[in-house]
Amino acid sequence: MNLIFLGSPGSGKGTLAKLLSSALGVPHISPGDILREEVKQNSELGHMALPIMKKGDLVPDEIILKMMKKRITQADCLGGFILDGFPRNRAQAIGLDEMLSGLDRSVIWTLQFEVSDECALKRLGGRRICSVCGADFNLFTKPPKNSDICDICGGKLLQRADDTDEVILNRLKVYRQETLPLEEYYKRQGKLIRINGELEAEVRLTEALKALGK
Numbered sequence: 393m394n395l396i397f398l399g400s401p402g403s404g405k406g407t408l409a410k411l412l413s414s415a416l417g418v419p420h421i422s423p424g425d426i427l428r429e430e431v432k433q434n435s436e437l438g439h440m441a442l443p444i445m446k447k448g449d450l451v452p453d454e455i456i457l458k459m460m461k462k463r464i465t466q467a468d469c470l471g472g473f474i475l476d477g478f479p480r481n482r483a484q485a486i487g488l489d490e491m492l493s494g495l496d497r498s499v500i501w502t503l504q505f506e507v508s509d510e511c512a513l514k515r516l517g518g519r520r521i522c523s524v525c526g527a528d529f530n531l532f533t534k535p536p537k538n539s540d541i542c543d544i545c546g547g548k549l550l551q552r553a554d555d556t557d558e559v560i561l562n563r564l565k566v567y568r569q570e571t572l573p574l575e576e577y578y579k580r581q582g583k584l585i586r587i588n589g590e591l592e593a594e595v596r597l598t599e600a601l602k603a604l605g606k
């Protein structure tokens with residue numbers, strides 16, 4: 393099952409993508425995670441992407457398309473995948489359709505999650521991630537026992553460089569201008585499923601599985 397997750401920053405699509413990925417047994421593919429890993433590795437791609445990500449702008453389409461093609465053509469994607477954060481504009485959506493039709497495949501469903509800006513700011517501004525095990529915390533909704541230490545492994549908790557108020561606001565603006573028009577793109581193809589992003593993750597998982605007939 394080839395799925396796309398569409399949703400603003402802070403809509404909780406990453407959290408749900410991870411849950412649905414284990415429920416369906418298909419890989420969770422996040423270009424944001426791939427790019428952050430490239431930054432960590434100090435690769436050429438990471439070097440190029442870092443200043444763009446720090447501002448919350450979009451990395452150029454050709455680079456993203458090449459990166460995603462490399463990932464989607466790996467063997468573990470043969471049974472399906474969840475794309476979390478791609479496509480992010482019309483050019484990427486068209487590029488994805490072309491890429492998939494070349495592989496004799498297509499997008500099956502697009503799951504869209506919407507939340508208020510207020511909810512997005514709270515989720516992103518309060519987000520803390522363990523630098524060792526990757527566990528997610530939130531100072532408002534899922535606080536760690538000690539403000540900067542992981543409950544699970546004792547690792548140091550960090551804030552993502554683009555989770556500051558100013559950059560969050562730009563990410564929301566870029567989402568509205570570039571990504572939200574894809575709602576219409578997939579709706580016209582009869583592939584859009586809407587889920588309330590403000591619901592608890594477990595409730596959203598149940599809703600998503602029901603909508604997908606699972």
Ligand code: ADP
Pocket residue numbers: 400401402422423424425427444445446448449450451452456476477478479480484554563
């Ligand atoms: P969020 O959706 O919460 O903003 P992501 O982890 O999906 O966070 O993305 C982080 C950053 O990585 C984006 O702000 C952007 O700079 C870059 N990025 C991720 N996906 C794409 C994409 N499909 N096209 C262009 N840039 C991207």
Ligand code: ZN
Pocket residue numbers: 522523524525526527542543544545546547
């Ligand atoms: Zn940890």
